[in-house]
Amino acid sequence: MRITNNLTTRNALVSLQKSLRAVDDAQHRATTGLRVEQGSDDPSAATAIVSAGSSLRAIEQYQRTINAASSRMASEEQALSSVTQLLERVKELAISQGTSTANAATRLTVKSEVDQILQAAIQLGNQKVDGEYLFGGDQSSAMPLTSSTPPFTAAAPTGSRRMEISSNLRITAGHNATDVFLNSGVLAAIDQLSTALAADDEVAIRASITSIDSAHAATQVLIGESGAQSAQLEIASANLGALDTSLRAFRSNLQDADLEKAVTDLVSRQTAYQAAMLATSRIMGMSLTDYLR
Secondary structure: OOOOHHHHHHHHHHHHHHHHHHHHHHHHHHHHOEOOOOHHHOHHHHHHHHHHHHHHHHHHHHHHHHHHHHHHHHHHHHHHHHHHHHHHHHHHHHHHHOOOOOOHHHHHHHHHHHHHHHHHHHHHHOOEEOOEEOOOOOOOOOOOEOOOOOOOOEOOOOOOOEEEEEOOEEEEOOOOHHHHHHHOOHHHHHHHHHHHHHOOOHHHHHHHHHHHHHHHHHHHHHHHHHHHHHHHHHHHHHHHHHHHHHHHHHHHHHHEOOHHHHHHHHHHHHHHHHHHHHHHHHHHOOOHHHHHO
8 A cells, every 4th residue: 555645744644643632631620620520521420520519509498498597486486485574574563563562553554564575475476587477377368466455366377487497397487376376375364464563453463473384384495496407407507517528529520630630641742742742753854865865
């Protein structure tokens, strides 16, 4: 077979172009720090990288949900603490007016404060957090406590705010107004004292202390439940954080290039390219006389 000069030139150029592409690829990996940028680079690794990215985006959404739920729970715990303080103050007033030393005048004066406490409790039940009613349950856009005077009522349906904080894991984030202010007896106990003071009824005033204690105990149970929910959110957040770190490391191992290896590979390919250019230049510079020597 006759090997012409054109064939030799073409083969040399193809070889040089192949070497140059190899240099470009190595330089790109060393510059970007990425081993896999598209599916054709490593199909199996690319599939795993896409899957890890999808999982990481889901984790970010769950973390945002947890942060929102944690904010609501912190606001609820603060509100429940305020309710506790109101009940403790009401009990102090009931004790002070449940004795024979009190009279109709002092009880009417205290009734004014008790009524203010009752309205303060209702305001707590209707407070908003980030534009939504804190104790609105699954109806966070509707005012929970719809009556400021007996009989106290709450918007229906009250329901519960449930939030997905992980795959197939949902948590009840907070209580509704019915649980906190009606079923607990908070509003009823305060109103019971107000009514007894208005009637100047010493026996009824002392009897209201039992209702106040019962409401106080129910509120403590709610505080405990809120604390447990907050703890669950913290655990879920920590677990998601650990999973996020693990997935990022996994994706990095598949996608990122070993910098030291990438630089070494670049230098090696540049050297090979330069050697190929040198050899090609010598071959292309040979004449018939050189072949006959």
